[in-house]
Amino acid sequence: MNGFRWLAVIVAMALCAVASNAFAQVTAYAPGQGPVNSIAVGIDVRASVRSRCGFAAGGAPVGTLQQADFDRTGFSKDFAVVLNCTGASRIAVSSVNGALATDTNSPGLASRAPYTVELRMVADNGTTATASCAATGLAAGGGCSFGGTASTTNGLQLGAASTKANGSYLRVSAPAYAGATPLAAGQYADTLTITVSVVP
Known part of the structure; x- marks a missing residue:
């Protein structure tokens, strides 16, 4: 973790030196540092499917019985x-x-x-x-x-x-x-x- 902090300081100094003529200052944060706020939001997704019922395509009983005598x-x-x-x-x-x-x-x-x-x-x-x-x-x-x-x-x-x-x-x-x-x-x-x- 100390290595990351040192790297952040070096980067900040280099950026300051480059931008000193414009009187600007840039601060870079190593991963896990800085004033970033994290907010967890829970979203509950629910759905339903109603039962369906009928005859399948071509599944209805159709036809004729022909029987002599x-x-x-x-x-x-x-x-x-x-x-x-x-x-x-x-x-x-x-x-x-x-x-x-x-x-x-x-x-x-x-x-x-x-x-x-x-x-x-x-x-x-x-x-x-x-x-x-x-x-x-x-x-x-x-x-x-x-x-x-x-x-x-x-x-x-x-x-x-x-x-x-x-x-x-x-x-x-x-x-x-x-x-x-x-x-x-x-x-x-x-x-x-x-x-x-x-x-x-």
Whole structure:
């Protein structure tokens, strides 16, 4: 430290000698010396990111099931679901008819055929949520646990983030028709709508 102080004195003297004709004086300070004040200021920076939830691009379940003579063969088909939810979510399904239905009106014959809807949702961490309901439970007031429109309190709850293709699906299925009243000939259809909501 003494070496630095001596150097500072020499520099000051040299500068004074050079600038003496102009009557100026310059003082140089060695590192760590001099009248420099240091003030510490703490700045607390905080931010937050809200959960987002929806279907990934191309991840909404879409498609059509075409099955001839389903009354004799039954059917089963999976529709892939890919979410883009950064936290917990709820998924719900609604049905227009609550069954496969036809406009054909034949006395003594049935015009509605039951079927089942199953949801299997998989999170990024491998946890799953699975449930199934008869289509009748997905119609308005049907009482299925994941029936209706998804909200923060309604729908099948997946407790963790799901942001990629994890094997989630919506499955529609039915065995061969076993009702006491035969089905009328015709085209049968139903429309399912699946919705997703973030869980705070």
